[in-house]
Amino acid sequence: MRVAIVGCGFVADFYMRTLHLYPNLELVGVMDRDSDRASKFATFYSVPIYNTLEELLSDPQVDIVLNLTNPRSHYSVSKACLEAGKHVYSEKPISMDFLEAKELVEIAEKRGLHLSSAPCSLLGETAQTIWKALREQQVGKVRLVYAEMDDGLIHKVPYKKWRSKSGTPWPYKDEFEVGCTLEHAGYYLTWLPAFFGPAETVTAFSACLIPDKLTDDVLDVQAPDFSVACIKFASGVVARLTCSIIAPHNHEIRIIGDDGIIGIKDCWYYEEPVYIQRRITIRRKTIENPFKQNYRLVRKVGKKGEYQGSKHMDYCRGVAELANAITNQHPSRLSARYCLHTNEIVLAIQNALDTGVAYKVTTSFDPIEPMPWAK
Ligand SMILES: NC(=O)c1ccc[n+]([C@@H]2O[C@H](COP(=O)([O-])OP(=O)(O)OC[C@H]3O[C@@H](n4cnc5c(N)ncnc54)[C@H](O)[C@@H]3O)[C@@H](O)[C@H]2O)c1
The missing domain is CATH 3.40.50.720 (NAD(P)-binding Rossmann-like Domain)
Structure with a gap:
């Protein structure tokens, strides 16, 4: 082609x-x-x-x-x-x-x-491995997913020095104006409907907590730099997804089932190891086994060097x-319909800045004093 x-x-x-x-x-x-x-x-x-x-x-x-x-x-x-x-x-x-x-x-x-x-990382080795583990019911019936796309205080890092291989600078103004939710929520939201079926509802909050990210220019749009959403899938699974360019770097996902947890540390790596943490019963107490077992990747392409600099992603897949x-x-x-579905969820989270209905709290209280020995 x-x-x-x-x-x-x-x-x-x-x-x-x-x-x-x-x-x-x-x-x-x-x-x-x-x-x-x-x-x-x-x-x-x-x-x-x-x-x-x-x-x-x-x-x-x-x-x-x-x-x-x-x-x-x-x-x-x-x-x-x-x-x-x-x-x-x-x-x-x-x-x-x-x-x-x-x-x-x-x-x-x-x-x-x-x-x-x-993104096409659903076609990557890590996402495909998680999907297989879910099909095999490795952790029983899945109830809840916690996914994080936090990237730290990006406006404080020397991003003006970032250059692509052919020398193009990172488009920081555009990135801040579009916002981290539209830029990054998709890295998990393109996986979850494949795993759990179509989403039914999105309950989201988003806010721009640092409006003055640039010291030498003014942003024309105050896009959310923090968002959190609870997505309910028709299958009954609920996922909580957080995106920010404020909280410390964390790209983890934990998929919580009745018998354990399937997780990874970072969805930006196509060969990121997948672990399973099973629930075990010791002396009549059921706890998460502190030892995480590696769940074998469905394949290894071993071409990590090829992906260097692009977060080990294969963009052309x-x-x-x-x-x-x-x-x-x-x-x-x-497919177009799949991508539209994920686009709709991402926009619902992004637009919660304007459309999210926040409950206005009606009560307050007088300031509390710390203990004298802690002042
Ligand atoms: N920057 C990243 O790290 C990153 C990573 C993954 C995906 N993306 C996505 O990739 C896309 C591009 O991001 P980027 O970082 O390369 O931005 P960029 O600003 O570096 O490049 C975009 C290019 O598109 C050109 N352009 C814009 N409108 C055009 C038009 N109407 N006709 C022709 N050319 C046009 C611009 O002149 C610019 O050279 C975005 O959708 C972004 O979300 C970016």
């Missing part, structure tokens, strides 16, 4: 890193509205350049467009691509607005085109899945 990239920014290099692993993907050209960026990227990787989106879309060679633009451009770029008859693989989210995302899915369906969206689906005329695992 012949692929063209729109958006030659920071993340485009991550896709280039694993493109060679997929002989069914051929990169035929790249385009960016910033022509200097496009030229720099095209020269670095020796790939042809399209001067405009129209030029790219009128090239009959292009089968799939990889939309790697900023989230606020996803809708317009994907819409133009679908209307030009191209299959689309979009970076997350499909759109920042649910109705726009739905419209894109409908356009794709009407035209018999595929639309998929990142989802594109390859899409290409296979088109070639073999079967639905993609990351």
Whole structure:
């Protein structure tokens, strides 16, 4: 399948890193509205350049467009691509607005085109291993999931020095304005509906706790930098997901069943070990076994070096899945409807900043004094 990239920014290099692993993907050209960026990227990787989106879309060679633009451009770029008859693989989210995302899915369906969206880590070794352990009922009936996507105080780290392989800086202003929920909630929310079926309700809170993240500029949008959501799946499982760029780094998930816990430390690594902590009974007391057992990964590809710098993720795996689906005329695992479902949940959490109904507490109290010996 012949692929063209729109958006030659920071993340485009991550896709280039694993493109060679997929002989069914051929990169035929790249385009960016910033022509200097496009030229720099095209020269670095020796790939042809399209001067405009129209030029790219009128090239009959292009089968799939990889939309790697900023989230606020996803809708317009994907819409133009679908209307030009191209299959689309979009970076997350499909759109920042649910109705726009739905419209894109409908356009794709009407035209018999595929639309998929990142992240594709559900297709990774770790997610597939957890899924297998769940199918085998390794921890009995699952009741509750705790998932964290905390990244620490990102605005305090020297992010202005971060560069992709071809030299593009990390787009910090855009990242802060889009917010960590839209950027990161998907890393777990693209796993959970596959494991537990469709979500039924989302009860969320989100807030912007640090409005002045930049010292030399003003953010145009105050996106949530903290969110917490409880998602109830139709199967009865409830997941609590927390996202922030404030609390210390923690990308853990714990899936709690009647007989134990399945967990990992970090979903950004495709070969992250999966552990099982079984419940044991000692002297009539049932406790979690303090010893965590490794649950064998379903396979090891041993290509970690290939993923270095991109958090050990294989960004092209989802594109390859899409290409296979088109070639073999079967639905993609990351189908448009699946991606729309996860996009809807992520937006419900993000938008809780405006739409979440908070209960206004009506009572208060006088300040309490600490004990004198603790002052
Ligand atoms: N930055 C990360 O660490 C990271 C990691 C994973 C995924 N992502 C996702 O990847 C996407 C891109 O992020 P990025 O970090 O590469 O951003 P970026 O700002 O570095 O690059 C985006 C590029 O898209 C171009 N662009 C924007 N609108 C366009 C349009 N209408 N037509 C043509 N070009 C357009 C911009 O000029 C820019 O060069 C986002 O959806 C983001 O959520 C980012």
